[in-house]
Amino acid sequence: MTGPLVVGVVGAGKISEQYLANMAGYPDLDVRFVADLFPDRARTQADEHGVPEAGSVEDALARDDLELIVNLTIPAAHASVASAALTSGKHVWNEKPIAAEQEDAVALVAQAAAAGLLVGTAPDTFLGPGLQVARSMIERGDIGTPLTASMVFQSAGPHRWHPNPDFLYQRGGGPLFDMGPYYLTALAQMFGPVVRVAALGSSSGPTRTIGEGPRAGESFDVTVPTHISALYEFANGLEAQATFSFDAALERVGILEITGTSATIVPPDPNRFTGDIRLVKAGADEDHVVAAGERPAGRGIGVVDMARTIRGRNAGAGHRANGGLALHVLDAMFATAESMDTGAFVTVDSRFEPVAPLPDGWDPTERTL
Ligand SMILES: NC(=O)c1ccc[n+]([C@@H]2O[C@H](COP(=O)([O-])OP(=O)(O)OC[C@H]3O[C@@H](n4cnc5c(N)ncnc54)[C@H](O)[C@@H]3O)[C@@H](O)[C@H]2O)c1
Known part of the structure; x- marks a missing residue:
């Protein structure tokens, strides 16, 4: 496949405002659909940001043209929405945390790997x-x-x-x-x-x-x-x-x-x-x-990095805000919560692959795909 990555957004709440505004300025992403539990909310956000279509989550997942779902639902829904997106053959980007439960996050990363799909997670700051x-x-x-x-x-x-x-x-x-x-x-x-x-x-x-x-x-x-x-x-x-x-x-x-x-x-x-x-x-x-300089950046740059990886344009670096990193951070947070309950030190066993820095001049507003 060539050309911009075709994206659908699920979750048209508060943070969708920043994502939709930013992604409209990232030409390697082509946002075609906004979905929400409340389709009216999805329609309003789509109209506001020039996205052509809106509807339910089922409508979004049934579409063959969408290649990646940007999942901006609340944490309790992150895993189920992302898993359904993977099942429908789409890559997925989750807002943070990757999932509200550790076992769901582990399952999600495994599901993506088995399907040959990518799971990415905020933050991309x-x-x-x-x-x-x-x-x-x-x-x-x-x-x-x-x-x-x-x-x-x-x-x-x-x-x-x-x-x-x-x-x-x-x-x-x-x-x-x-x-x-x-x-x-x-x-x-x-x-x-x-x-x-x-x-x-x-x-x-x-x-x-x-x-x-x-x-x-x-x-x-x-x-x-x-x-x-x-x-x-x-x-x-x-x-x-x-x-x-x-x-x-x-x-x-x-x-x-x-x-x-x-x-x-x-x-x-x-x-x-x-x-x-x-x-x-x-x-x-x-x-x-x-x-630090004025290089353009905002919520959604991690999705651009992911899109370039999916299209084979990331010089072997791998996408940076990846599920393995998010899983480790989630494990560290669950260990924190466990220590609060037990009063003891808690060990964290998971590890992640080192993430390559972005090359000089990397620009999400540049058309590369
Ligand atoms: N609000 C912020 O400033 C902010 C900043 C950074 C990250 N985030 C993250 O973004 C995510 C969303 O936060 P928000 O503030 O936009 O929340 P929000 O409540 O304003 O919006 C969430 C939207 O998701 C929809 N939704 C919930 N469950 C759904 C499901 N199962 N299927 C489809 N749609 C569903 C809701 O109807 C709602 O419109 C959270 O993970 C949050 O941590 C929020």
Whole structure:
């Protein structure tokens, strides 16, 4: 096959806005269909973004022209929608986490491999210039030998602004599974796989009240910890600490600091694609600030990388935001949750293939297929 990869989107909620807007500017992707449990919602998003057709998930999966499904449903539906997409012969890209249950994620990766199809997973922020440049600076020795890392995401929680935030406080969500993937995926690029985790978790209360949108004022149940303090040990002996919280009045988000023997590097927010990178040396008069640059990037660049792999245009690198990486990050998050329950260190057995950096000049807005 040649030409742009033909894509269908399943899940026309909040994040579909960014994906549909971005993918319209990525000529290697041809988005032809939007589906949702609520077909009206799918139609509205399709019309808004110039996508020709919309309908139900069954309609999408029955189409022979769609080659890849971008699955933007809530975490509890990620595995079933993705598995159905694979069964219908289509590649699949899942929003994060890859699945709400470990066994479903393992089954999904195995199903894709058996079918000769690809499964990719957000986040693709680590492919943005911010984290790519930071990674190259670490690899060329700008911080000396890496030692430790510190990650902080703390806010008062997304129930304040999300129109349907229930899933963000239930299994597959919470600050660990909702925000953890950005930080742990970014750090996995720099430190490799996690081998051991210890964590404590707590919650500020059993319900939250929606702040905005048509359901404002409605309360829903919180069923997962909303504050997590965790320690991670990596296979190469490095260590990291993390705070993931929806319980903090003081907002401190996007903090990923990596310290080596000669400096600390502060990349941009791992939930963003670009920004300045700060290199801090003890005793220096001022920090060294590197601009990551304006290379185009946004949610969906991982799908472009996948499309180029599917068409054989990825110079043997393999698609980067792949299911094996997502599975390892999910395992690390489940180990975190288990440690919160047991009070003991929990080992993480899964590993992932190292992910090649993007080549210089890689551009999702370029037509290559
Ligand atoms: N909202 C954000 O800022 C944001 C940012 C990054 C990633 N994400 C991720 O994107 C995903 C979706 O989040 P969202 O905020 O857009 O949620 P949302 O609730 O706004 O939208 C989800 C959509 O999926 C549909 N859906 C649910 N189950 C379905 C099923 N089985 N089949 C078909 N459609 C189904 C819903 O009807 C809804 O329209 C989540 O995995 C989330 O972690 C969200």
